[in-house]
Amino acid sequence: MILPKKIKNLAPIIKGLFSLIILTYLFFIFDREQLSTIELKTFLFVLLGTGSTLLLLIALALRWKVLINFQGWSDFSLKDAYHGYMIGLFFNIFMPGNIGGDMMRIKYSAERCRVSYKDAGLVVAAERLFGFMSLLVLLVIGFSLNLEMFFTLEINHIFLLLGIPLFIGLTVFAKYLISKHINVGYENFFPLLVLSALAQLTDIIVTKLFCWHFLLDVTINELLFVMPLVYLAAAIPISLGGLGVREGALAALLSLYGVEVSMAIMIAFMLYLFKVVAGIFGLPFYLYNK
Numbered sequence: 001m002i003l004p005k006k007i008k009n010l011a012p013i014i015k016g017l018f019s020l021i022i023l024t025y026l027f028f029i030f031d032r033e034q035l036s037t038i039e040l041k042t043f044l045f046v047l048l049g050t051g052s053t054l055l056l057l058i059a060l061a062l063r064w065k066v067l068i069n070f071q072g073w074s075d076f077s078l079k080d081a082y083h084g085y086m087i088g089l090f091f092n093i094f095m096p097g098n099i100g101g102d103m104m105r106i107k108y109s110a111e112r113c114r115v116s117y118k119d120a121g122l123v124v125a126a127e128r129l130f131g132f133m134s135l136l137v138l139l140v141i142g143f144s145l146n147l148e149m150f151f152t153l154e155i156n157h158i159f160l161l162l163g164i165p166l167f168i169g170l171t172v173f174a175k176y177l178i179s180k181h182i183n184v185g186y187e188n189f190f191p192l193l194v195l196s197a198l199a200q201l202t203d204i205i206v207t208k209l210f211c212w213h214f215l216l217d218v219t220i221n222e223l224l225f226v227m228p229l230v231y232l233a234a235a236i237p238i239s240l241g242g243l244g245v246r247e248g249a250l251a252a253l254l255s256l257y258g259v260e261v262s263m264a265i266m267i268a269f270m271l272y273l274f275k276v277v278a279g280i281f282g283l284p285f286y287l288y289n290k
Contacts (some may be wrong), residue, residue: 015240022228022244026251031262037214042270045213049206049274053089054281061085063130063192064105067123070184073077073113083285084108092275102128108289126182133236134196135228138204142225202229203271211259212269218257226253247272 049148068076087108088101102124110120184192204223211218217224233249234242246267252266 001129015120015238016198019244020167021247024240026244026247026265030265031260031263034260034266037263039265042213045056045209046270046274046277048193049202049271050208050281051276052202052206053274053278056199056202057085057089058082060127063195064109064127066188066192066277067126067182067184068109068113070188071115071119071123071182073115076109080112083289084112086282086285087289088282089275089279090286091279093279099150122182126184127178130192130196131200132232133193134200137197138200138224139194139228139232142221142223145221146225166263200228200231205268206274210270211252214263214267216259218262219256219258222257226250226257229253 043108058078061078062130064084065076065078066181067079084105085101088105091100091104106120106124109123110117113120133286179238182192204220204227205222207227208218208220210216211223230246230249230253231242234246236242236245239245247265250268251261251264252270254267255261
């Protein structure tokens with residue numbers, strides 16, 4: 001029992017080192033001359049990304065509110081849910097990934113609804129499952145719109161066909177896991193899944209804006225395939241909250257569509273920047289609800 005505990009304690013250090021290795025590699029392959037393409041108006045797109053995040057956060061707040069209200073707890077308004085998400089955004093600045101934000105939202109909802117941290121945590125965990133499933137939905141849509149890419153890469157058709165039953169199986173399994181712990185029926189499952197997918201569109205839209213700004217020929221259809229894969233890769237627990245993996249995956253996938261690696265890396269860090277800016281907007285919400 002001692003060895004697993006030691007390994008568990010070392011896990012954050014190992015993940016941190018892995019993130020550092022990837023980020024260092026990206027730094028050394030990055031062409032500094034690409035920085036000359038950054039103009040003042042480039043940062044307007046960062047602000048647009050921030051605004052899109054704050055706006056589409058309403059969809060996630062509504063999902064959280066609905067899931068909490070399904071449990072029959074005390075009234076938890078959309079305003080409460082939005083405040084909780086803004087606080088979560090702020091804490092995500094300091095902790096890679098969404099761990100810090102999720103912990104604060106669990107604390108926030110437990111105190112608001114006067115329930116245990118365990119019960120509040122189960123609702124947040126259900127939200128994470130909805131988020132995962134919505135990425136798969138977007139990936140399936142993106143896959144159907146990018147079949148020519150698979151034929152170009154000569155991927156075996158059997159692997160493509162296996163994706164359909166795998167997606168259905170994962171959907172049923174996710175529904176089972178969620179319903180096992182919290183009250184949500186099939187009639188509510190799919191509307192909540194749509195809300196989740198809507199919120200996931202933020203990064204796709206903003207990435208398209210950056211591609212348009214830098215005169216890159218990457219379509220929304222292609223990004224519907226690329227971005228879900230990027231965030232699914234970032235969800236693999238081999239780095240600190242996907243830091244480094246997310247940026248590396250985006251650079252690799254955009255290169256399939258003719259985007260120069262250094263430009264893809266710069267876009268990846270621009271996406272990270274607008275997340276940080278959006279998180280700063282969460283500070284007043286945290287101070288107000290403290």
